[in-house]
Amino acid sequence: DAGVTQSPTHLIKTRGQQVTLRCSPKSGHDTVSWYQQALGQGPQFIFQYYEEEERQRGNFPDRFSGHQFPNYSSELNVNALLLGDSALYLCASTGQGVSPLHFGNGTRLTVT
Amino acid sequence: EDQVTQSPEALRLQEGESSSLNCSYTVSGLRGLFWYRQDPGKGPEFLFTLYSAGEEKEKERLKATLTKKESFLHITAPKPEDSATYLCAVQTSRSSNTGKLIFGQGTTLQVKP
Numbered sequence: 085d086a087g088v089t090q091s092p093t094h095l096i097k098t099r100g101q102q103v104t105l106r107c108s109p110k111s112g113h114d115t116v117s118w119y120q121q122a123l124g125q126g127p128q129f130i131f132q133y134y135e136e137e138e139r140q141r142g143n144f145p146d147r148f149s150g151h152q153f154p155n156y157s158s159e160l161n162v163n164a165l166l167l168g169d170s171a172l173y174l175c176a177s178t179g180q181g182v183s184p185l186h187f188g189n190g191t192r193l194t195v196t
Numbered sequence: 197e198d199q200v201t202q203s204p205e206a207l208r209l210q211e212g213e214s215s216s217l218n219c220s221y222t223v224s225g226l227r228g229l230f231w232y233r234q235d236p237g238k239g240p241e242f243l244f245t246l247y248s249a250g251e252e253k254e255k256e257r258l259k260a261t262l263t264k265k266e267s268f269l270h271i272t273a274p275k276p277e278d279s280a281t282y283l284c285a286v287q288t289s290r291s292s293n294t295g296k297l298i299f300g301q302g303t304t305l306q307v308k309p
Contacts, residue, residue: 088239115293115295116295117295117296124301125301125302126200126202126283126285126299126300126301126302127240127283127285127297127299128299129296129297129298132293132295132296134295139292139295140291140292140295140296142296174239174240176239176295178293178294178295183294184230184242184245184294185230185242185294185295185297186242187232187239187240187241187242188239189237189238189239190238190239
């Protein structure tokens with residue numbers, strides 16, 4: 085049973101560039117959430133997608149946007165990268181009803 | 197403002213030395229409290245969900261408990277393989293499902309043989 089998969093695992097970008105991260109949810113899950121985890125901190129909620137629409141959003145600027153496809157996979161886009169965007173970006177999925185979040189191993193983004 | 201605080205930030209134990217990790221929360225309404233384990237370079241791995249005060253869950257050497265203001269993760273006779281960062285997270289009444297969680301900063305546990 086495939087868990088949550090994310091790509092790429094590591095990425096280095098320059099300040100001002102744009103980046104796209106990808107996520108496939110766990111089999112049977114239809115809801116995808118994205119989190120940002122800075123070094124030494126807990127994950128922070130960015131947004132959640134269900135039925136191809138953004139359903140909930142955390143306190144992140146509009147530079148952070150996303151998309152969900154009909155097969156439930158998702159993308160996170162970040163525009164105009166800042167040095168402070170360097171972090172581990174985690175994708176998590178859940179199903180309907182009472183279901184805990186299952187996380188992927190993340191994409192490590194470094195902005196130089 | 198909803199907030200989750202974990203203590204201590206770091207904990208070093210000898211193998212077999214039992215201890216507890218604390219997670220205190222201040223939220224508008226609690227729908228669920230979650231414990232996760234995170235190994236270096238990996239994503240968080242789900243351990244437990246607790247829904248109401250007085251509830252307890254156990255898994256191997258770990259036991260999680262919940263009161264109206266805090267949760268404890270008790271580790272009994274830990275082994276070196278229990279070394280990891282333990283994260284506590286809450287789902288509040290403002291969130292419609294478990295997808296939006298508020299995390300604490302984590303407790304990094306090191307168990308020495």
